Every structure is written in C-alpha cells, then in structure tokens.
Amino acid sequence: MQPISEIYPLLSGPARRIAITMHQKPDADAMGSTLGLYHFLRHLGHTVQVISPTNWARWVDWMPGADTVLDFELHRKKSEDWLQEAEWLFCLDFNHMGRTKSMASLLSALPCTKILIDHHQEPDEAMFQYGVSDTGKSSTCEMVYDFIAGSGHAEKIDIATAECLYAGVVADTGSFRFSSTHASVHHMVAHLKELGLEHTKVHEQLYDNYLENRLRFLGHVLMNRMEVYYEYNTALISIPKADLLRFDIKTGDTEGLVNYPLSIQGIKLVGLCIDRDEERKWSFRSKGEFDCNTFARSYFEGGGHFNAAGGRDSAPLTDTVRRFKEALKENSSFLQ
Template sequence: MLDTAALKDLLAHPKKIVITTHHKPDGDAMGSSLGLYNYLIQQGHHTTVITPTDYPDFLSWMPGNPEVIIYNEKTEQADVLIEDADIVFCLDFNNLSRINEMGEKVRKSKSYKIMIDHHLEPEDFDDFRHWDINACAAAQLVYSFIVDVLDNKKLINKDVATCLYTGIMTDSGSFRLPNTTSAVHRVVADLIDAGAVNYRIHELVYNSASENRLRFLGHCLLNCLEVLPEFNTAIIVVSKQDLEKYHVNTGDTEGVVNYALSMASIRLAAFIVERKDQVKLSLRSKGDFPANEICKLYFSGGGHRNAAGGQSTASLQDVVNQFKTILPEYKKLLIQ
C-alpha cells in the first residue's frame, strides 16, 4: 500500500494515468472523473478518462468530456491505455465487477490503483484508498483528495470546480439528502468561489430533457405507477416495449424513481425496468429505511441506505412479484 508521502512522490512527475468509473456513469461518476482529470492535466500528467459504457447526454457538456473514451466502443485503444498506465484511479466504485469486462484488465495492470469512493464494503484491490461512506458524493472526496491529501487547493480552477460541483449536486439530490452536511455546503461554496456557476450547471443537468423523455415520464406516472399503501411503498414498472415506444436513451430513466418517493406517505420507492438481458432495480427510501439491504440480500446489488440498486436475470413479472413478497418482512419499518 502507498502512504500519502509515497503518493505525493509518485505524482510529483508526469505519469500515464487512467481514470475510470462505474458502468452507466451518473452525474457523480462523470463529475468526479472529469474533475480529477482537469486537475491532473494541469500538472502535465498524460491522463485519460475511460468509462465502461456510455452515459447521459445531459452530462456531455462538462469540461474534458470530448476526450473521454467509452470502453465498449474503443476497446483495443482502452486496453492499451490500461496496460501501459502508471496509475489507475477508480472513482465512485469499490468493486472491479462494477466496471464490467474492464475489471480484470485493471486488476492485471501493473499500475498503482487508487480508489476514491463512498460505498460500503470495498474490495481489496487498491494501493491507496481515499474512502468515506459518510461523504455525499465521490466528487466531494475528489475535492478533499486534492485539498487535504495532496495539499493543492490552488489547482482547483473553474473546470475542476464545475465538474466537482456537478457531482456533488447530482448525488446529493440537489443538496437535499441527509448527508448534505454543513461541510458539504462549505465545499460547494469553495467550488463556486473557484468558478462553478451553480445556476447554469443546474440548468444544463436538469433542464435539458427531450420531448420523448417527458412523454416517457408521463407514461410512467400515469400507467406504470402502483401504490401499496399497506407498506407505504410505490413501484414503477417499465417493460422493454415501453422503452422502445418512447425511444428511451441512456439517462432518460434517471430520477424517475424519485417521483414515486415524492408522495407524502411513501417511505420506499422502486423503479423496476426490463433491459435487454436483465431486469434492473433502483430503490429510494426516506429516513432510516435500508434500501441497500434489500438490494444486497435479494437482487445482487447494494448502495447507500437511501439510494441503492440491483439486478436480476428473472422475468420482469417475477422480479416484481419477488419484490412484493419481501415487503412484509419490512412492514414495521415501513409503517412506523
């Protein structure tokens, strides 16, 4: 394992660096990755962000985005970069399975692996770990990595600040989730002072929906929403046919589950969607209800207490039925 002094020495001279994050990256994944990218290139490091898969168009405006390589589109080029890297930064994930077939490439690479993450139960594959489950976002940890670990706050310029602000904003639910502490707001204030234009970032992320996306959202709320009042739970179930009908693109389903959770009586919301080769679940909860426990125990997933995900190879209806049969086990927590 590297200690802080050894890490600083390693980064003291230009290195070949790869930054990667989890598949289907969200705002925090891309914000933290591009924030770190824009920091490292100022020091002359040869840095590349490689994502396992594509990501939403509403994140494509961030500084550095044109240089991102999508692994399943440019696999050979990405493999060479990973194999030749001196350092691989792993952001917003702590298990190599989260980067799909890239995982074994990273594991076999002779590079130093640096994990920056806030999820539970990290896999032991890294050489340096900046990890805190109480952080609201990986982007918050990238900020503290630059400022507290590397003692280099002066290099948080407008591009770095813009990306990190995006990550914190999206993963904190626009600063409304319980882990949005006073410390988070102080970080955000620093990022705004460094050049992040908060209102413009919000507009680019949240006010850029397509007509198809809005019609899909309306369909979800009108036709796919089921409320289970005896469990204070709401479910939105979407089939492959729904996705095709509304020409749903990457990112169009993001945040739909939060509409189900927005009802006053609901403590647990599930968005269950049928994909090409599996069924994906996104769970959101209020208070201390452990959404991550359900995903971990029953749906090969995990996450945070109030925001978690999972998957299953069973049929869509079987997954819905399984989810409903689990609810009685948690009734006391759901109705308290």
C-alpha cells in the same frame, strides 16, 4: 489499502501515465468526479485518460473534457492499450471491479498501482494499494475536492474542474436535499463560488437539457406504471422494454425517476425496475430508517447507500416484480 494521503507527495513528482475509470453507465457524480480529477492531474503535468466501461447519458456531454473520454465498448483496443501502459489507475465512484462490466477482469489483472476514491458500502479494499472509502460523504465529487485540497493543491482548481465537481455534488445530494449534505458540502460550494463558478449554468445543463420524448415518457410512467402499496408505505414503478422502445429512451433518460414517488405523503420506500435486454435493473430509494443497501444485497444482488441502492435480476420482469412484493411482506415491520 494504505491511506490515500500516502500518494500526496508523489503528485508533484515525475509525470506519470494515469488512467481514471468509473462504474458502467456513469451518472453525473461518476462523470463529474473522473473529469474533475482529470483536469487536476493534467494541471500537475501528468498524462491522463478517462475511460468509461460503457456509454453515458447525453446530458453530461456538456462537462468540460467529456469529449476526451473513451468508451471501452466502442474503443476497446485503444482503451486496453492505455490501461496496459498506465502507471496509476484511479477507480472512482465504485468499489468492486464487477461494477465496470466487461472491464472487470482486465482491471483486476493490471499490474499498475490502483487507487480508490469512493463513498459506497463494503469496498473490496484488497484490490487497491491506496484509497479512501467514506460512506458519510455526499458524493465522489466531494471526495475528489477533498483529495485536491488535502494534497495542498487547491489553487489548481479552475472553472472546468469546479463545474464537474459541482455537478456531481448537486446530483448526488438531490440538489442539497439528502441527509448526506453536511456542512462540508456547503463549504466546498462556497469555495467553488469564490473561484467563479456559475452554478445556474450547471443546473440548467443537468435538469433543463432533455428532449421532449423524456417528458412524455415520465408522464406515461407515472400514470400507467406506478403502483402504491400503502400497507407497506411503498411505491413501485416497473417499466417494460416496450415502453423504452416506444418513447426512444436512451442511456440516462430514466435518471431521477425513482425519486418521484418519494414525494407521496407517507411513502418510505420506492422500487424502480427497468426491463433491459440482458437483465432487469433495480433502483431503490428510502426515507428514514429503511436500509436500501441491505435490502438490495439481500434480494437483488446489489447494494449502495443506506437510503439509495441498486440491484439486478436475470428473471423476467413479472417474476422480479413478484419477488419485490414478497420482499415487502418480509420487511413489513420495517416499513410501518
């Protein structure tokens, strides 16, 4: 994989047909980074289409350009045609094609130039001709900002681009709480503010844009589905499918839930398991020196960042929860 800077001179060349994609069930960073790049590349005169492997949360629909994104599962033929004709494919906020669900084999076989922008660990570099992978970055949105500025086109950042990029940074830094919030993040935000970004609007759209049922669901989960194992400084939330149906939970409604138990004094690790139709989805968060990425890869076919990772399990909910508890015992020395 060649450095992404190698394509900087090509950005101002002849107009290209460019596709941009992200991981399945895109969050604010995935949607914000792809749309931020979408606006930038269009300003340079390129023909661009963002394609999501799946549907996405309602609370990112406000992002400028979200109404143009293709859902691969809903618009498969149109998406496939676009991808087959693309000259460039930007892959954002994931580093293995398997994270794109049913798009994976199609993307892997495309003859076009593939470009990676991502901040997760252990990228499949052989799949990409150009790219940047930096686990020290707060978010893919910050990396897209760096890409735009590094290419010498910072003047192309308009309010639409700024709103998309800021949203992803806010979400992935926990509103600037996490250790990944380096000085570069604040420099970026200062620049976006100088351009006219109204940050309050973005925060309201991200955090004050849910339906009543989600709040009642959160209360139910924290009261009835959370277990705390103080001997391991760990909290577990396991949510059966019946709860999702009872409260009419949609894509994105569980976003951020895994962070709540971290506010409990002494808790170093949180595991959230949600019973989905096809599999059990895990999210992990930690404080301090516990490595969520290694934990997720070792036990739940997952991975991610040091303090934030995800995983999966095809076993029933009760079985995967039991596996989690067994893993706690095996890692007890790291959780004291």
